[in-house]
Amino acid sequence: MSLKPNSLEELWMPFTANKHFKQEPRLFVEAKGVYLKNHRGEQLIDGCSGLYCIPGGHGRKEIADAVAKQIMELDFSPPFQFGHPLQFEVARRVAAMAPGDLDYVFFANSGSEAVDSAMKIALQYHRAKGQPQRVRFVCREKAYHGVNFGGTSLSGLVKNRETFGPLLAGISHMRHTRPPEHKFVMGQAETGADLADDLQRQVDLYGADTIAAVFIEPIAGSVGILPPPKGYLQRIREICDRHGILMVFDEVITGFGRLGENFAADAFGVIPDLMTLAKAITNGVVPMGAVVAREHVYKAISDAGPAKGIEFFHGYTWSGNPVACAASLAALDIYEKEGLFERAKKMIPYFLEQIASLKEFGIVTDTRGIGLLGAVDFEPVDGKPGVRGYEILQDLFNNGLLARITYDTLILAPQFICEQTHIDEMFDKTRSAIKRSMNRPQLRAVS
Numbered sequence: 351m352s353l354k355p356n357s358l359e360e361l362w363m364p365f366t367a368n369k370h371f372k373q374e375p376r377l378f379v380e381a382k383g384v385y386l387k388n389h390r391g392e393q394l395i396d397g398c399s400g401l402y403c404i405p406g407g408h409g410r411k412e413i414a415d416a417v418a419k420q421i422m423e424l425d426f427s428p429p430f431q432f433g434h435p436l437q438f439e440v441a442r443r444v445a446a447m448a449p450g451d452l453d454y455v456f457f458a459n460s461g462s463e464a465v466d467s468a469m470k471i472a473l474q475y476h477r478a479k480g481q482p483q484r485v486r487f488v489c490r491e492k493a494y495h496g497v498n499f500g501g502t503s504l505s506g507l508v509k510n511r512e513t514f515g516p517l518l519a520g521i522s523h524m525r526h527t528r529p530p531e532h533k534f535v536m537g538q539a540e541t542g543a544d545l546a547d548d549l550q551r552q553v554d555l556y557g558a559d560t561i562a563a564v565f566i567e568p569i570a571g572s573v574g575i576l577p578p579p580k581g582y583l584q585r586i587r588e589i590c591d592r593h594g595i596l597m598v599f600d601e602v603i604t605g606f607g608r609l610g611e612n613f614a615a616d617a618f619g620v621i622p623d624l625m626t627l628a629k630a631i632t633n634g635v636v637p638m639g640a641v642v643a644r645e646h647v648y649k650a651i652s653d654a655g656p657a658k659g660i661e662f663f664h665g666y667t668w669s670g671n672p673v674a675c676a677a678s679l680a681a682l683d684i685y686e687k688e689g690l691f692e693r694a695k696k697m698i699p700y701f702l703e704q705i706a707s708l709k710e711f712g713i714v715t716d717t718r719g720i721g722l723l724g725a726v727d728f729e730p731v732d733g734k735p736g737v738r739g740y741e742i743l744q745d746l747f748n749n750g751l752l753a754r755i756t757y758d759t760l761i762l763a764p765q766f767i768c769e770q771t772h773i774d775e776m777f778d779k780t781r782s783a784i785k786r787s788m789n790r791p792q793l794r795a796v797s
């Protein structure tokens with residue numbers, strides 16, 4: 351890409367240290383396969399599938415061709431009261447991939463929109479079932495469910511919440527699933543299933559018939575990969591069943607092969623009532639989100655609606671947009687034809703071994719991982735959270751690795767097309783960056 355911006359000033363960047371970025375910019379200008387190129391022409395290996403969204407690799411011609419063709423054939427189709435063939439086909443494909451009777455797909459444009467859509471579906475479901483008083487939601491500390499007001503209210507991250515007032519009423523949080531005794535446990539911990547009993551406590555406190563749904567990331571992702579203890583999700587499912595509470599899996603990160611199965615629901619053998627998706631649904635190329643609903647949820651809402659009237663007063667201008675659908679079909683074809691989820695599955699043990707091996711460094715205070723998702727916590731410098739992490743982020747950008755850093759946690763989520771040599775390259779660069787961080791006598795304060 352030849353364009354060089356004349357000014358960095360006017361852009362207000364999301365979740366970014368804007369002032370500092372503009373002093374020391376980090377721009378990407380090209381990407382192909384497992385590699386990106388920065389504005390200085392240096393190559394970086396993509397250790398985070400973009401932002402957990404490009405498992406099939408950058409610059410896929412099949413997707414580019416499908417998108418270009420679709421723009422010339424039908425670039426936009428009004429989504430309310432009209433349809434177009436591709437959205438039915440994506441819905442059919444996603445429903446076929448999803449376990450059990452998760453068979454009905456509602457489209458949005460992002461994970462955040464999918465989460466808010468799922469909240470509304472849950473509320474309308476209970477109204478349709480004659481229980482309009484079920485308006486509460488239960489979720490978890492350390493959860494990330496996007497940034498719209500619904501998802502922000504569900505989220506369990508103080509920085510994402512504290513500025514924005516009281517948020518939605520009627521939302522309460524269970525504990526997260528990484529107690530201190532799980533330090534350095536890789537995969538699912540043997541203990542901790544009883545953390546699911548926090549849901550029963552919510553039932554005992556608020557009354558089961560006030561609770562609409564519980565929102566769970568099967569693996570808490572953005573905060574730094576917290577796998578569920580063995581039996582935890584099954585226990586949440588049992589409590590939901592006992593009390594008529596809908597179970598929602600937020601699979602925005604875990605959906606489409608991250609654990610070597612279609613969805614985390616498959617990997618853990620637990621079928622939620624609703625599942626939210628985004629990111630890899632188009633191989634990250636065009637924004638798209640979705641909620642997948644079980645038959646009883648869809649049928650309850652559609653049966654309660656009028657014969658010729660709208661059943662669900664919700665949707666977006668770009669719900670099921672034809673261009674996004676073309677990208678999605680091409681991405682799903684790539685996953686299937688290249689057996690990418692199988693390929694991911696084969697790479698998982700080696701990847702997790704590498705994550706676990708980082709324990710050898712004195713500044714590493716925890717390692718976690720499951721599927722092709724791994725995280726390492728670093729000791730904060732001088733008790734200031736985030737300073738070391740930000741240093742490492744910059745260091746990695748300058749030394750050829752794109753990783754996700756949140757505070758002092760480094761997250762790796764490789765693409766499924768990676769060969770072992772790519773994984774080795776990521777870990778060589780990670781190890782070198784950790785060594786440099788340990789040897790840096792004074793980390794520059796950034797806050």
Ligand SMILES: Cc1ncc(COP(=O)(O)O)c(C=O)c1O
Pocket residue numbers: 459460461462463465494495496497567571572600601602603628629
């Ligand atoms: C579990 C989960 N839910 C929702 C979202 C929000 O997705 P988006 O950024 O597409 O709005 C994310 C984003 O990372 C996520 O990880």
